[in-house]
Amino acid sequence: MVSEGLWSIGELARWAGVGVKTVRYYSDRGLLPEAGRSSGGHRRYGAGALDRLRLIRSLRALDLPVPAVERALERDEALEEVVSGQLREVGSQLTALRWREASLRLLQDCPAGERTERLRLLGAVSVPPDTAALARFWRRILPVRLPARVVSTVLDSVVPRLPEEPSPGQVLDFARLHALVSDPRVERPESRPAPPLPAGEYRPAVLYEGLAEAYALASAELAAGRALREGGAGGALDCFVAAYAHARGTVDSPGFRRGLLPLLARSDGPVITRYWKLATGLFAPGEPVLGALHHHLSVALHAQVEGRAD
Incomplete structure (x- = not known):
């Protein structure tokens, strides 16, 4: 430890358990303010720098990217926003992993003769999947004169909110459902459902x-x-x-x-x-x-x- 209660970059790195390059990187990004410089121009840090560096390491250990860490250190409200955003991202990743796991179990447990067909179905679906194709299907078959608010209500009722922890059977049902609504043959007049009442004769x-x-x-x-x-x-x-x-x-x-x-x-x-x-x-x-x-x-x-x- 040096005089005036200031630490050199090496001392700060040693106390924090990180490398000198790490301290220098965060200093250059402005995340770790310097308390001053030595007569030789070397960086010096106050005691608060150690707490700051430990906070940065904690945030990075949670897999927050450096730009997010920068925002989180600006103010408490920003930290809350960053953490909430990271939670949403982790939730999405977990959902993707659960769908992937269920997909693998679906392939593992199926008869060998069905595996190729199931792979084809699964290959057409993103992970985690979305229901955009289902919504497009209903928009195509609903009457064109429906007000937007009615269309929105209908879509909320007919498009399922997909489970976050699906079973292999649910993965297969969705893959088949996605294939059904994406089939270009459903666009043909003979394949489309008849209107609920004779066309032009109802509101x-x-x-x-x-x-x-x-x-x-x-x-x-x-x-x-x-x-x-x-x-x-x-x-x-x-x-x-x-x-x-x-x-x-x-x-x-x-x-x-x-x-x-x-x-x-x-x-x-x-x-x-x-x-x-x-x-x-x-x-x-x-x-x-x-x-x-x-x-x-x-x-x-x-x-x-x-x-x-x-």
């Missing part, structure tokens, strides 16, 4: 807003253990039919309900049916699955209409 925004309310009621009724036909006046099934009736500018009636059945049967088609078969297992436990709710309501309507016919 799409009215229909989709009404269906959102019906699905919410159906989810609550099913969670309560009630059959959808037993919901009573104003229940999910009535709301479901009313959505179609209001969209057509007409009223609910036994005749309207009978005429709605073939429309519901045609509206989904094989692509949408396949979509929901693959997507259902990707939704969180207890989360309403719109495809399943729509199916339950359609089945309940069919049972009700057929029951009346009897």
